Amino acid sequence: MQFLGAKLIREEDCEIKDENKMADGMHNVLEFDWINYSVFFAMLLSSTLIGIYFGCCGKKQTASEYLLGGKKMKVLPVALSLVASHISGTTLIGVPSEVYTDGSLYWLVVPTLIFVCLFVSYFFIPVYCNLNITSAYEYLELRFNRSIRSLASMFYLIHCFLFLPPMIYVPSLSLSQVTGINLHIITVGVTAICVFYTMIGGLKAVIWTDFLQTVITIAACLAIMIIGTLDIGGFTHVMKTASDGGRLDIFKMDPNPFQRSTFWTVTMGSLFSWTSGLASSQGSIQRFMAVPTVKDAQKVLLIYFFGISFMMSTSVYGGLLLYASYLGCDPVEQKIVTKADQMFPYFVLDRIGYVPALPGLFVAGVFSAALSSLSTALNTMAGTIYEDYIKIRGVSEEKAPLIMKILVVVIGILCVLMVFVVEKLGNILPLSYMIAGVTGAPLFAMFLFGMLVPIGNAKGALAASFSSMIFLGWIAIGSSMSKVNQMTKPIYEGIPSTCPISNETFVQNLQSNFTETPLPEEDDVFIMFKLSYMLYKAFGIVFSLIVGIIVCYLTGPTDPATVDPRLISPPMRIFLPAKIVKECENADKKLMEEQKFDIDCKS
Template identity: 45%
Template sequence: MSEKTFLSENSLNYFSVLDYGIFIILVLLSAFIGIYFGFISKKKQNNTSEYLLGSKQMGFLPIAASLIASHISASTLLALPAEIYTNGCEYILSIFSAIITGFALIYIFLPVFYGLQLTSAFQYLELRFNRNVRLCASVIFSMSGIIFMPVVIYVPALALSQVTDWNLHLITMSTSILCIFYTTIGGLKAVVWSDTLQLILMIGGIVSVMFLGINVMNGLGNIFDIADKGGRLIFFNMDPSPFVRTSFWTYFIGLSFGWTAKLGVSQCCVQRFLAVPNMNVAKKAVYVFVVGYSFIKISCVIVGITIYSKYASCDPMISKKIEKIDQILPLFVMEVATKIPGLPGLFIAGVFSASLSSMSSSLNTIAGAIYEDFIRHNYPNATEKRASDVMKILVLVIGAIVIALVFVVEQMGQIFRVCFAINGLSAGALFGIFSAGMFSRTINTKGVLAGALSSISILLIIIVGSFTLQKPPSLPISTSGCDFPYNNTIIPTTVQTNTTQDVFIIFKLSFMYYILLGTIILFLVAIPVSHLTGKCEPFDEKLLTPILRRNIKNTPESNGVNNNNTKEKDYELKIQENRLL
C-alpha cells in the first residue's frame, strides 16, 4: 500500500482550497523572513558576527522562542501523541525534566560559555584540552545533526502526503530547498525570527486541535474515563529497573539528563544564548523556554489521550486506516477538524513549521561549527565576507546530503524511539566530553578521546541490538468497535512485545537512559586512561563550572594551573584567538 494509505480508499477529506492557501502562505512567510534579512535589512549577513550571532543584540523573547521551536520538531508534534496513544501519558512527567534542565543551564553551563564569549562551544574544548578534542566533538555533533535532520523532514512530509495528492519525496525535497534557501541568505536572524513565527503556528495548531478534540469527545472528564479504562493514565510507575521502557525514574533521571545534555552543551543552544547582550537576558530566555517547552509538551500529551479516547474501540493501524502509528494525529485532524474551514491547513502548517525551525537551526549551527573548527584556521586572512559566503555554501552542501538521507529514514521504526536513539548515540559522548572539562581536574586529552570513542562504539552496539532484537512494547489495543472484518478483536501487550528470554539484558535497556549511559561510559574509560597516561594539561579556573570555582582555593597546587606570567599571557592570547571579534 502506498504512503497515501487507507485514507484515499475511504475517501476521507483532503485539503480544501482554503487549507492549501493557508498552508502555502504561512510556509512562504518563513522564506520571506530570510529574504528580508538577506537582501532588505540594513544589516546584511555578510560577516560571521551577523551570520552566527546576530550582532549579539537579540532579545530574550525571540531567542527563547527560537530555542523552543528548534527543539519542538515535527517528530514531537506527531510522534509524541502517537507515543501517548500506544504507551500511556507518563510523558507528562517531562515537566520535571524541563525544570531541572533550566536550573542546570543557569547555574552550571551558561556561566562558563558566556564568560568566555566564544563563537563555537567546541572552542571551549581546545582551551580545556587541545585541538584534537575540539575537532572530535565537532565531528560527533555535525554527524549526529546531519543524521537527525532527515527524520525532521520526513515526519511532516508523511503527514502532508496523507492529506493531499502530493508525492512524499517531492514534499521532502521542496521543503528542504525552502529551508536551505532562507537559512543560507538570512543567517541567525532569519533563523530566530522565522522560528518565532513558526512557534506561533505550532502553538496555534496544536492548541486548536486540542480544544477541538476535547469538544468532540465531550470534555476532558469523558476523555480521562476512556483513557483510564484503556490503561493509558499512567503517572507514577515507580519500578526502578533501568530495563523498564518508561517509568517515573526514566523520566526523572534519564530524560532530565538527556535534556540537560541536549541543551547545556549543545552548539545550537550556546550559539543562541551568546546572541543576547548579557547574562541576565540569557537567564530570562531560559525561564521563558522552560515554561513554553513544558506547555507544548503537556498539550501534546492531552492530544494523545484525546486521540486514544476516539480510537479506543477501533485501532486505526489494525483496521488499516493508517500504515504507521506516526500518521494517527493527521488522521484524527482530518476526521474531526474538516468542519472548521482552514483548521487542517493551519495544523499541517504548524507541523511543517516545527520541521523548518529544527532544520534551519541545525543547518545554521552545523555550518558555523564546521567553518569555525575545520576551515577558519587554514585561512587566517580571509575576509568576513568570504567567511560568510563559505558558511552559506556549507549550508547548501549539508542540505543536499540531508535530502538524500530521507530515503533511509523511511525504513526506520516509530519516530519517537528513533529520535531518542539518534540523540543518545552522540549526546552521551558530547555531554561526557564537556562534563569532563568542567567538572574534573584529572581527566586529560588522551583519556577524554578514549572515553568518547568507547562511548559511541558501545552505544552503537546497544542501539543496533535493541532495534534488531526487540520490538517496541505497547499497551493493549482493540478493534471491537470497528466494522467487519476488523471487529471484536483485542490485541494484548504480549502480542506486540518481544518477550524472548534469550535477548542479552543490555539490549533491553530503556532508550531514555542512552545518553546517561554514554556519559558514564566516557568517565569510566577516561579516568583510568588519564591516570595511566600522565597528568592533566594545565588549564585556567575559568574553564571549570562556577560551582567548583566557589569551593576551591585558587592556588597552583589545587587547580593545576601554572601561574607564571608567560602561561597567563599564553592563555589570554588563546582566548582572544578563539573569541569572535
C-alpha cells in the first residue's frame, strides 16, 4: 500500500494482507496536505468570525434579537439556513450508503416535498406569523394550557438531545478516517467552535454561518459528483449500471408496510416526517418568524423546497455512483470499511482523492452540513429552555442573552458526551428516522390536534402525545432487538468478490443474477416489529390523532364558538362560527397592512 500525492493506490486490488493496518474501519488513511487542511480550517475560521461579528459588532442583544434576529432577516439567507438545518452529515453520508445498499427509493422524498411545503404554507405558517410568538410552544399554551406547552417543550428537547449526537458523529468519523486523528478529539474540537460562534452571535450568526456552510456543501457535492462521474465513464454508465443492479426501481408498489422500503413506505413516511420537521420544530418556526411577513415566510419555504430537492437528488446520485464504482468489489465485504456509512468518505479518498483540495472540500462540506444543523439546534434549544422554563420565573429581559449563552455551552457538552453512545449503534439513516419517529411524532401530534381539530381539548392533546410515544417506543425497541429493517438488496448475487471490475460480463449477467433478500420471517418476531423504519412517525401520528379524538369526546369536546380562530389553521376554520371567523380575517388583514407599513417606513 502506498500513496501517490493524494490518491490512494492499491498494491493488490481488494486483498487485505495486514489487518493491523486497518484504522477506524479503513486499512489505511490519507494524510491531509496543507491545501486540504487550509480548506477545512478556512470554513471553521469564517464561521467563527461571523459569530464574533454579530456578537460584538452588532446591535445590543435582547431576547428577540438573539432568537429571531429582530424579525428583520432577509428571505434568501433565512431560506438557505432552513435548508442547512435539514441537511446534515446524515444526509450527505447516510443517504448514499442507503442507496448503495437498498436502491434509490429514498429519492421519492423530493416529489413528496411538494405536498409537504404546500400543506405547511397554508395550514401552519399563517397561524404562527399572525400570532407573532417567539416560542413555537407558546401556541400550545394559547390553544390548550401551560402544562401542554411545558410537555411539548420537553418532547422537543428530548428529540434534539437524541438527534444531535449522530449529527456530530458522522462528520467527525469522516475527518478521522482521512487524517487518522482520534474521533473524540475531533468531536470535542469542532463542537467547541460551533458552540462558540452560536453562543456569542445568536440567530443572526447561525443564519449567516448556515448561508456560508450551505454554499460550501453545495460546492463539495457538485465537485465530487462531477469528477467521480467523469472518472468512472460518464453519467450514462453510472445510470445503466445502477439500473442493471435494481438501484433505480423507485416504483416498487408493494403496499405491505412491513417491507423496509417501497414506494408507499417512503412517500408516506417522508410526508409525515418532513411535515413534522417543518411545522412543529422550533428551529423551522423560528426562521419563519425571523422574516417580517407571512408572504416572506412562504417565500422562504419555496426556496427551501428547491434547495432540499437539489441536495437530496445529489445525495441519492452519490449512492448510485458508489454502486457503479464498487460493483464486484464491495469494500464492506472486503473489510476495507467496517460498515456502509463509511463508504462515501472512502470513495472520495479512493477514487477522486488525487484532485488537489477535494478531500478537504469534502470534509468541509460534510462538517458544514453538520454544523449548520448543530448550531440551529443549540440556538433553538437554549431559546426553548429560556422561554418555556426560565422566563416564567420572572427573570429580567436584560439577563436573557447571558442565560441562553450559558445554556448553549451546557447543551453542547452534553451532546458531545452522547456521541460515545451513538458510535456503538448501527446505520445512521434508519437510526435517525427511528429517533425522529419516537420523539418527534408526539410533538407533531399536539400541533396537528390543536390546529386541525377545533373541538380538541387539553386532555385529548395529552392522550395523543403520550399514546404516540409509548406506541412508537415499543415498536422501536422491539425492532432493534429483533434486528429487522436490515438491508434488502444484495450488492451482487452469484458474482465473485474480485476487483477491480473491468469485465463487462459482470454487468451483463447482473440482471439475471440479481435477487431480492426478503425481510426476516421468524415466527418469534412480532409483526409490528417488522414495520418499515420510514413509517414510524406516520403510524405514530395517525394513532395519536385517533386516540386524541376519542379521549376528547369522552371528556367533553371544546365548543368551537369558544376557540380563537387565529389558533386554527385557515382551511379548518369552516368548522367555526362564520361571524367569529370573519372578525378574525379582518384582524389578520389589518395586521398584514400594519406589517407592510412598518417595512415601508424602515426601508
